[in-house]
Amino acid sequence: TVVITVGLLGNPNVGKTSLFNKLVGARQYVANWPGVTVTRIEGATTYKDYTLHFVDLPGVYSLTATSVDEKLTRDYLLFSPPNVTVVVIDSMSPEQGMFLLLEACELGLNVIAVFNAIDEAKKSGTKIDKSSLEKFLRAPVVLTSAHTGEGIEELKEKIVESFKRTTRPIVIDYGKETEEIIKEIEQCVEETFNKRFTAVKIIEGDKYARAFLKKDCPKDILETISQEIKTSIPLTKYEYITNVVQLSIQRTGEALTVT
Ligand code: GDP
Ligand code: K
Ligand code: MG
Numbered sequence: 001t002v003v004i005t006v007g008l009l010g011n012p013n014v015g016k017t018s019l020f021n022k023l024v025g026a027r028q029y030v031a032n033w034p035g036v037t038v039t040r041i042e043g044a045t046t047y048k049d050y051t052l053h054f055v056d057l058p059g060v061y062s063l064t065a066t067s068v069d070e071k072l073t074r075d076y077l078l079f080s081p082p083n084v085t086v087v088v089i090d091s092m093s094p095e096q097g098m099f100l101l102l103e104a105c106e107l108g109l110n111v112i113a114v115f116n117a118i119d120e121a122k123k124s125g126t127k128i129d130k131s132s133l134e135k136f137l138r139a140p141v142v143l144t145s146a147h148t149g150e151g152i153e154e155l156k157e158k159i160v161e162s163f164k165r166t167t168r169p170i171v172i173d174y175g176k177e178t179e180e181i182i183k184e185i186e187q188c189v190e191e192t193f194n195k196r197f198t199a200v201k202i203i204e205g206d207k208y209a210r211a212f213l214k215k216d217c218p219k220d221i222l223e224t225i226s227q228e229i230k231t232s233i234p235l236t237k238y239e240y241i242t243n244v245v246q247l248s249i250q251r252t253g254e255a256l257t258v259t
Contacts, residue, residue, distance in 0.1 A: 003051045004163045010088035012059030015116040018146030020056045033072050047156040063103040065208045084162045085109040091121035098241045107197050108169030111139045112158050119145040125252035132248035174236050178229050188217030
């Protein structure tokens with residue numbers, strides 16, 4: 001059969017492992033990430049003519065690598081990208097997860113957005129407009145519950161569909177001044193998976209991304225990056241997300257009081 005590799009990406013505590021267990025059942029095993037003692041959990045399930053091979057990735061908040069866990073997840077996505085990346089988002093507080101989703105789309109990964117804990121969202125009166133989210137995020141959206149099993153079969157189907165489709169990175173416009181610096185830095189970056197993504201990460205202060213700067217680039221190039229430019233990048237992403245949430249997710253007063 002054809003094997004489709006699937007990475008489960010998401011913030012900590014959003015239900016990645018619960019979904020993973022629901023998807024693969026007992027067909028799972030534990031390995032280690034190369035060179036470190038962090039466990040790596042993998043497992044497989046059969047769907048139609050395909051074997052879906054899942055990797056439960058360490059939880060992260062962004063694709064900027066500042067810790068070992070973050071670097072493991074990020075390097076896996078950069079250097080051995082899965083065929084499909086499922087970004088798991090908490091339906092009850094989706095903003096932080098959508099931030100990660102947007103970064104995965106910028107990197108150019110083949111992404112599916114999963115809004116999990118839909119059982120809780122329904123109970124609290126939160127209404128999620130799936131087709132509106134799909135329009136703004138330009139990725140398939142599946143609403144799931146790892147507790148009730150809702151959406152699990154649909155997710156498998158969407159994984160196969162995504163596998164058959166090619167994707168292109170989302171390009172966010174960071175504004176004139178920031179875009180000029182991104183272009184300058186891009187000139188100084190070695191040929192990578194996605195030079196623009198690397199340049200953006202360098203501007204954001206990612207020390208691992210800086211390793212991709214060419215040896216002959218002007219020494220003072222990093223000094224031209226002001227704090228304002230640096231912080232404008234995540235701010236622009238959050239502005240975009242706030243707008244999408246406002247247009248696609250309706251939270252009742254009751255939902256807002258849930259902690
Ligand atoms: P991970 O850190 O992303 O792997 O998250 P876990 O799978 O460990 O889940 C974190 C917590 O959320 C656990 O207490 C789960 O029982 C709970 N949880 C996960 N998925 C769901 C869901 O779909 N609905 C509800 N109500 N709770 C969930
Ligand atoms: K939770
Ligand atoms: Mg987990």
